[in-house]
Amino acid sequence: MSNLTILRTYAQTNPAKLPPSVLFSHSSTSLTIYDAFAKGIFHFLILPRVQAPFAVSELSSLRTLLLSGDKARAKQLITALNEDAKTLRKEIEEEMLDRYGFTWGIWTGFHGAPSMEHLHLHVLSDDLCTERMKNKKHYNSFHPKLGFFLDIDEVLSWFDAEDSYFSSMAKLDPKKHYEPMLKEDLSCWRCNTSMKNIPTLKAHLQEEFDSLAKREKAKMERRRKLEEKTAARRETDATE
DNA sequence: GTTCTAGAAC
DNA sequence: GTTCTAGAAC
Numbered sequence: 001m002s003n004l005t006i007l008r009t010y011a012q013t014n015p016a017k018l019p020p021s022v023l024f025s026h027s028s029t030s031l032t033i034y035d036a037f038a039k040g041i042f043h044f045l046i047l048p049r050v051q052a053p054f055a056v057s058e059l060s061s062l063r064t065l066l067l068s069g070d071k072a073r074a075k076q077l078i079t080a081l082n083e084d085a086k087t088l089r090k091e092i093e094e095e096m097l098d099r100y101g102f103t104w105g106i107w108t109g110f111h112g113a114p115s116m117e118h119l120h121l122h123v124l125s126d127d128l129c130t131e132r133m134k135n136k137k138h139y140n141s142f143h144p145k146l147g148f149f150l151d152i153d154e155v156l157s158w159f160d161a162e163d164s165y166f167s168s169m170a171k172l173d174p175k176k177h178y179e180p181m182l183k184e185d186l187s188c189w190r191c192n193t194s195m196k197n198i199p200t201l202k203a204h205l206q207e208e209f210d211s212l213a214k215r216e217k218a219k220m221e222r223r224r225k226l227e228e229k230t231a232a233r234r235e236t237d238a239t240e
Numbered sequence: 241g242t243t244c245t246a247g248a249a250c
Numbered sequence: 251g252t253t254c255t256a257g258a259a260c
Contacts (some may be wrong), residue, residue: 198255
């Protein structure tokens with residue numbers, strides 16, 4: 001099953017009835033689900049559950065939430081999603097250490113022009129070269145320098161800015177402002193090198209990830225050895 | 241969002 | 251000839 005309103009269906013379903021292949025965890029206010037087409041090795045979506053005072057229509061997207069009228073209420077909801085994301089990132093990092101022996105970047109944000117109904121916060125690792133990363137639109141929608149991917153901290157900062165700034169950002173005009181960003185030329189988000197097509201980009205991202213892995217694992221190893229030495233020294237000091 | 245596929249790019 | 255993209259259909 002997959003259509004443009006599937007997330008809305010999940011958000012209105014009793015979490016106990018969602019299959020474990022879909023649901024990762026839930027709280028009283030949100031659901032964390034596995035992204036069905038993960039663009040990073042780790043890729044989750046956090047969805048607000050449909051409950052008062054919000055109507056399902058107000059939770060349709062970031063745009064509808066920001067324009068729903070009550071700024072304080074909207075900020076509160078996004079702050080709650082942010083807290084859930086922090087917890088999730090910790091869990092992802094533990095899993096990274098377990099399975100890969102090091103940790104790497106995790107991004108948390110919204111798409112400027114989402115293509116599925118119901119507000120969803122992406123939490124994904126920054127490797128970005130999985131099997132499901134298939135075209136320019138996929139990649140550019142997460143490229144941190146293009147502007148399509150809106151980091152949650154940036155979105156939260158809009159609430160503390162002047163009203164006129166908040167209003168201009170809250171418009172989130174998909175056709176004029178956001179969708180053209182998806183057609184920008186491909187470039188590596190780490191080193192800015194331009195890439196002629198998706199297979200070339202993915203091979204490059206894989207190399208970047210492999211060299212990062214090597215550096216980070218070496219760092220972990222040095223740290224471990226240092227701790228070993230420190231522990232041994234402590235032991236000697238204690239017996240002297 | 242994905243899949244399919246015509247035709248552009250190589 | 252093969253690889254790859256991008257637009258239509260769903």
